[in-house]
Amino acid sequence: MWRDAEDxxxxxxxxxxxxxxxxxxxxxxxxxxxxxxxxxxxDGAFGDVLTLxxxxxxxxxxxxxFRSRSGGVFIDMGVHEFDQARWMTGSDFTTLSAxxxxxxxxxxxxxxxxxxxxxxxxxxxxDQCSSPSDVTSVAVTWQALRCSDRRITFTRHS
Numbered sequence: 001m002w003r004d005a006e007d008x009x010x011x012x013x014x015x016x017x018x019x020x021x022x023x024x025x026x027x028x029x030x031x032x033x034x035x036x037x038x039x040x041x042x043d044g045a046f047g048d049v050l051t052l053x054x055x056x057x058x059x060x061x062x063x064x065x066f067r068s069r070s071g072g073v074f075i076d077m078g079v080h081e082f083d084q085a086r087w088m089t090g091s092d093f094t095t096l097s098a099x100x101x102x103x104x105x106x107x108x109x110x111x112x113x114x115x116x117x118x119x120x121x122x123x124x125x126x127d128q129c130s131s132p133s134d135v136t137s138v139a140v141t142w143q144a145l146r147c148s149d150r151r152i153t154f155t156r157h158s
Contacts, residue, residue, distance in 0.1 A: 028084045033154050037145060038088045047149030049089060053129040054081035055142045064108035073116050074098070084143075085120070093120040 015022040028034045042044050056077050062070065070076040086092055097120075102111040119129055146154045 003080075013124035027080075028087060031156065034084075034088065034143065036151055036155065038090075038141070040148075041088060041145070042090060045150075046145070046152070049145065049147050051129070051144070051146040052085055052088060052143050053142070053144040054084050055129075061106060061114070064106050067106070067109050067112045070112070073100070073114070074118070078116065078118060082118075082120075084121075085138040088145075089122055090145075091122040093122055107112055 010024075011022065023077040041049055056076070061067075062076075067076075082093075096118060098116060098118045103114050104110075105114050106110065118127065142156075145153045
């Protein structure tokens with residue numbers, strides 16, 4: 001995982017020389033507080049992980065033109081919470097259940113709900129909730145971790 005600009009420059013050079021595409025995952029790896037939480041999960045400092053919620057809300061809705069080609073709230077936003085949950089727990093999902101809101105606040109938008117929820121389970125037994133939303137009054141990313149020995153919340157405003 002890249003930790004600084006020099007690592008990123010080396011990766012870019014390797015990818016360019018190999019002639020392949022590069023996709024960078026979650027930006028959470030660069031947030032010191034989230035790194036500390038991830039390390040605590042990995043070394044068992046918090047006990048057994050029971051639930052992890054990763055939520056992201058945009059401060060204002062994107063344009064109808066963007067929403068018509070963005071792939072929807074899960075592709076546009078939820079994918080970041082999925083990446084972050086995998087990174088924080090060190091495991092992938094085994095089961096996913098999703099529910100999308102029926103609310104679409106922009107009359108020009110078709111089939112792209114303003115918000116949605118995903119409940120996931122991973123091999124270590126942790127339930128993970130993702131809640132992306134395109135329509136809120138403040139841009140925020142929020143994580144809540146509940147373990148057998150500790151509860152942690154972290155909020156970051158954009």
